Amino acid sequence: MTDTFLPPDRLPAWQALRTHRERLAAARVADLFDADPGRFDTLSLSACGLLADFSRQRIDRSALDALIELAHQARLPEGVDALFRGERLNHTEGRAALHMALRGGCPPPAADAAQLQDTATRMRTLARELRAGALKGASGRPIRRVVNLGIGGSDLGPRMVAEALAGPAAKHPVTVHFAANIDPQELDEVLSGADPAETLFIVASKSFTTAETLANAEAARAWLRAALGADADIGAHFAAVTNAVAAAVDFGIAEQRLLPMPDWVGGRYSVWSAIGLPLLIALGEDGFDALLAGARAMDEHFRSAPLAANLPVLMGLLGLWNTDFLDQETLAVLPYAHGLRSFPAWLQQLEMESNGKRTLRDGSSTAVMTSPVVWGGAGTVGQHAFHQLFYQGTRAIPVDFIVVAGGEDARRQALANNALAQAAALTHGRSLDEAVAALRERGADDAEIRRLAPHLAIPGNQASTTVLLPRLDAYSLGALMALYEHKVFVQGWIWGINSFDQYGVELGKEMARRLSDATSSARRDGATIGLQRAIAALRRGDPYP
Numbered sequence: 001m002t003d004t005f006l007p008p009d010r011l012p013a014w015q016a017l018r019t020h021r022e023r024l025a026a027a028r029v030a031d032l033f034d035a036d037p038g039r040f041d042t043l044s045l046s047a048c049g050l051l052a053d054f055s056r057q058r059i060d061r062s063a064l065d066a067l068i069e070l071a072h073q074a075r076l077p078e079g080v081d082a083l084f085r086g087e088r089l090n091h092t093e094g095r096a097a098l099h100m101a102l103r104g105g106c107p108p109p110a111a112d113a114a115q116l117q118d119t120a121t122r123m124r125t126l127a128r129e130l131r132a133g134a135l136k137g138a139s140g141r142p143i144r145r146v147v148n149l150g151i152g153g154s155d156l157g158p159r160m161v162a163e164a165l166a167g168p169a170a171k172h173p174v175t176v177h178f179a180a181n182i183d184p185q186e187l188d189e190v191l192s193g194a195d196p197a198e199t200l201f202i203v204a205s206k207s208f209t210t211a212e213t214l215a216n217a218e219a220a221r222a223w224l225r226a227a228l229g230a231d232a233d234i235g236a237h238f239a240a241v242t243n244a245v246a247a248a249v250d251f252g253i254a255e256q257r258l259l260p261m262p263d264w265v266g267g268r269y270s271v272w273s274a275i276g277l278p279l280l281i282a283l284g285e286d287g288f289d290a291l292l293a294g295a296r297a298m299d300e301h302f303r304s305a306p307l308a309a310n311l312p313v314l315m316g317l318l319g320l321w322n323t324d325f326l327d328q329e330t331l332a333v334l335p336y337a338h339g340l341r342s343f344p345a346w347l348q349q350l351e352m353e354s355n356g357k358r359t360l361r362d363g364s365s366t367a368v369m370t371s372p373v374v375w376g377g378a379g380t381v382g383q384h385a386f387h388q389l390f391y392q393g394t395r396a397i398p399v400d401f402i403v404v405a406g407g408e409d410a411r412r413q414a415l416a417n418n419a420l421a422q423a424a425a426l427t428h429g430r431s432l433d434e435a436v437a438a439l440r441e442r443g444a445d446d447a448e449i450r451r452l453a454p455h456l457a458i459p460g461n462q463a464s465t466t467v468l469l470p471r472l473d474a475y476s477l478g479a480l481m482a483l484y485e486h487k488v489f490v491q492g493w494i495w496g497i498n499s500f501d502q503y504g505v506e507l508g509k510e511m512a513r514r515l516s517d518a519t520s521s522a523r524r525d526g527a528t529i530g531l532q533r534a535i536a537a538l539r540r541g542d543p544y545p
């Protein structure tokens with residue numbers, strides 16, 4: 001790849017988009033629908049079993065063409081090629097980002113192929129033994145409970161997919177649980193009622209240095225020792241997934257229970273690697289393979305579809321349009337599926353840890369906005385809580401609705417209808433005249449109408465995308481996750497940032513380490529000293545100093 005990098009705002013298409021912004025800043029999507037009844041057909045696209053409807057975005061064909069032109073001028077196709085070829089796009093850390101190789105979306109580096117194969121075989125054997133009740137703990141009893149100890153990318157992906165697809169625990173020979181927080185409450189809750197003789201811990205940490213995970217692994221070891229005795233073979237109750245094999249061996253993980261992951265898999269992209277072991281256990285090989293197949297299909301689509309018919313590309317470009325041209329600061333992601341309630345948390349790490357950055361490829365600072373604040377929660381629950389702000393708050397907030405089509409169950413159908421109703425209501429709102437008419441219909445008198453109508457009016461014109469899944473199954477979820485992964489790549493590439501490092505997070509980790517180290521002479525500011533004093537006083541039972 002030749003590197004003559006230009007920040008996006010220096011590309012001619014960026015200037016053209018500014019003109020489109022002038023034209024569309026005050027446009028109403030409801031009017032765009034009136035002007036073009038075929039809008040849904042031209043602005044929706046399906047791939048890999050998913051359908052994305054972009055027609056509720058404040059965009060028209062010519063502005064969308066300008067966005068596609070921006071992608072060309074930013075040489076996005078070259079970037080996609082470089083990604084799949086395994087170029088070191090994570091240039092700050094000198095690494096490739098080849099998570100697609102874990103699901104067959106591209107070949108792995110030749111030097112790693114044998115180890116990847118070996119790891120795949122070992123994790124599958126381990127999962128098979130567990131599911132068959134053939135894996136025994138130190139006292140000879142079969143393992144029936146698996147607890148994944150990991151945080152960030154070593155937790156969010158497997159936890160979210162397990163919640164979405166594993167189904168009721170009673171149906172499983174082995175139940176899978178997750179503990180991430182260093183707050184003992186989480187692991188205590190997971191272990192409450194658990195039998196140590198039947199429990200296996202997976203220590204999931206790419207770096208094997210993450211304080212929370214190591215503290216929980218120590219706590220797990222102490223819990224096992226206290227129950228099984230100091231001489232018991234505690235190693236029979238542990239497995240580990242890591243890129244730092246030597247550190248895991250030092251911790252005491254038996255070599256045959258070590259599942260290495262390559263350094264070219266970023267934490268937030270690692271669910272497809274051995275970090276997905278809890279899923280192999282919970283879903284079985286067919287389920288895990290279907291998840292990989294869905295993601296692989298999206299890889300193929302992303303790699304081969306022309307930009308104008310490419311789902312991740314269009315999603316990325318429209319997100320960039322909202323962020324940089326319509327000044328929308330957040331993205332609300334609303335899965336209408338209880339199983340996907342943790343999807344926003346998974347996506348927060350994916351989007352904000354990848355693109356929450358300001359330094360460009362050439363070391364200069366960005367002049368444009370990058371990652372939006374991503375947030376959200378499961379529908380319909382949020383309708384009765386925060387949706388009020390979409391309707392009558394003072395901010396423009398784009399929404400991604402994730403809707404599952406399948407299911408005869410009346411409540412499932414109501415769920416999907418609720419999502420469609422919310423999306424339509426956010427587009428159209430309710431005008432003052434409509435508010436007046438509604439009040440009149442209710443029999444309100446003129447004084448009451450004058451008093452109440454302004455409170456019932458809803459501006460509408462909130463942009464949204466609806467992503468439709470045929471059903472909540474492993475294939476569709478794999479495709480959905482890869483759709484967002486590639487969308488994040490599209491945006492990061494055009495913004496000119498490295499989506500694959502996370503130096504900001506590392507500063508936070510370093511500060512926490514220093515504060516926990518009583519011998520550290522690191523400078524503490526006045527607020528830290530004051531709060532530490534207050535915490536110490538409270539622990540002694542004294543009043544605030």
Ligand SMILES: O=P(O)(O)OC[C@H]1O[C@H](O)[C@H](O)[C@@H](O)[C@@H]1O
Binds near residue numbers: 208210
């Ligand atoms: O898997 P680990 O090395 O324990 O890392 C777990 C998480 O920790 C960090 O804070 C990183 O910011 C994340 O990207 C990573 O997923």
